Amino acid sequence: MPASLEDRRANLRAASTLIHGHGPVALPEELARVSRWCESESVDMDAYGEGEALQAFEARVAGLLGCERARFFPSGTMAQVIALRIWSDRAGLPMVGMHPTCHLELHEEHAYRHLHGLNSVLVGPTDRPMLARDLAAVDARLSSLVVELPTRENGGQLPSWEELVELSAAARDRDIRLHLDGARLWEAQVSYGRPFPEICSLFDSVYVSFYKGIGALAGAMLAGPADFVDDAIVWQRRHGGVLYSMQTHWASAAMRLDDQLARIPIYRERAIDLARRLAAIDGIEVIPDPPHVNMFHVILAIGPDEAEITRDRVAEDTGLWIFSRPRPEDDGRAMRFELYVGEAALAIPADEIAGAFARLMRLAKPAGG
């Protein structure tokens, strides 16, 4: 029975060691740490987004990014669509540009259209980041353009620095406001090896996330000019995003931001090493090769069902849970999943992880063979 397989799988997963991300959040430990941090920093409770300690954290992130002001948001979905609405209202143009794999296009129920009355032009192909020549191919007048660094859905690819500068200049030539989807800007910055303000200076507004690479409970920030952030706060109220208190969320971000930023270069090094080891295994491909940041896609030359059954066997044998949610490729003859290298993978010897993948490919019947 499928329900029974699902249950057994969930139990097996819960008993195994994940290699993706930072591993499961231990809420009691996290809340205890938030508590201690708030006490040791004498943090005042925020009320409806107001509070000295919260505003100090916002100023700290604005300073880090080289932006005039920043505002904490409950989610990136809320922050980004608001940025586009503001730029569109100011330009009097409802048309925005975005990559076809943009979070706003794929994962937000088209809020930009249904909630804010905006329209979009999809810019560039799915399998690589957006470039200046992709924008040149767009005839429509755009108020703004979203650029995600790195592009998550194609394996965390970054344009080269020169390509990014060229895209920014092309947008500015056409008076298009550039919004940075920096869900993984922390990761991108390490790869560019340039200060955050230098990267952000190519953009008019910037969103960063606190729960992915940073590993906080939830939350995001939207940064830009002061008058832009003022407008964003009005829209945040309209979205119902100014809560009675978000202290647990922003404190969880504030208390670990510096430490976590220092870890990302280590993740990246491990990601490049792991990708090299995996790509050496027969039937495994990584994209991009080598990875641009501490995440990449893994393509296995086996069908998704076979892959999941074999993944379960590998978990039973090795105790490692090497992927979740495979996406079919090539009409089901292959599958793809995302690997974000964080604390989870770092805690396991690289040869053990590579060994588990080698075992998987030995056990699996290749879909074509």
Added chain:
Amino acid sequence: MPASLEDRRANLRAASTLIHGHGPVALPEELARVSRWCESESVDMDAYGEGEALQAFEARVAGLLGCERARFFPSGTMAQVIALRIWSDRAGLPMVGMHPTCHLELHEEHAYRHLHGLNSVLVGPTDRPMLARDLAAVDARLSSLVVELPTRENGGQLPSWEELVELSAAARDRDIRLHLDGARLWEAQVSYGRPFPEICSLFDSVYVSFYKGIGALAGAMLAGPADFVDDAIVWQRRHGGVLYSMQTHWASAAMRLDDQLARIPIYRERAIDLARRLAAIDGIEVIPDPPHVNMFHVILAIGPDEAEITRDRVAEDTGLWIFSRPRPEDDGRAMRFELYVGEAALAIPADEIAGAFARLMRLAKPAGG
């Protein structure tokens, strides 16, 4: 210097005992309690609004209200405007009705208009709850009507049960969906002395809040028919209201809901007693008299500035902080504030609170005299 007065006032307030609400939230204790509850109940972490324990809490609240389904929202602002959008989309009518003191009209930057393209008709006078005859005076075709129980901005007034039944019937006669702004439904239910499902059966959708009377960190629920809640979840995604995790918020609500509901009759009894004592003091009026729920407005026959200076002196003398944020009345010759009777007032003998108010009125120079 005003800054210095402001600082001294903030320090004095922090050193005094508040009588409004439940008193300040002690975050470390709250987080420790959330932790213990999650451990003792073996609560699984929710991810993007999904999780067995979260869904169980939603089902529990739906059952309590007698609704088919309920969904946890980060805020009431988000939940309510979404309810109106759904009813308006279904009716193909952008026009909604609401009381002139409705939260959506006063405190949400007109999200219903700017974000959802809805228009409103204001129904009834500000100083009493909306009645069937107010709706009868509206010619416009409405998709839906918001009814707040109790009406917060006029001192927590409730229509009588018969008046409420009549309003509901009048709305249904005109095929208008009735949405219950139940920010303080927990409080209203105690006054009506009728089961929640009987009250909610007069409405098509219901919002309840967890941080006011219930005292949780933040959060709300939107309840109604299953297909309505399905639609609401899509809009919640569009609002950016489905967070990576809201466990701290909903757990803070779930762990205290039953205990807190049992406290509200005690608050109400104390509110009625306190209001009677205050109304007996020269220069003090309470609205409504007697209170309908465990909150009411207090009007003092002194100007707001004089009242604040005297309130500070009373705080120095008695250690009690008897009001914040007075609103001017009658061209500044009187002022009004809201008193929500909860744990804070319950912890102080009623004659001590009444004594502090009597002292205030003795010290103050009446604005007219």
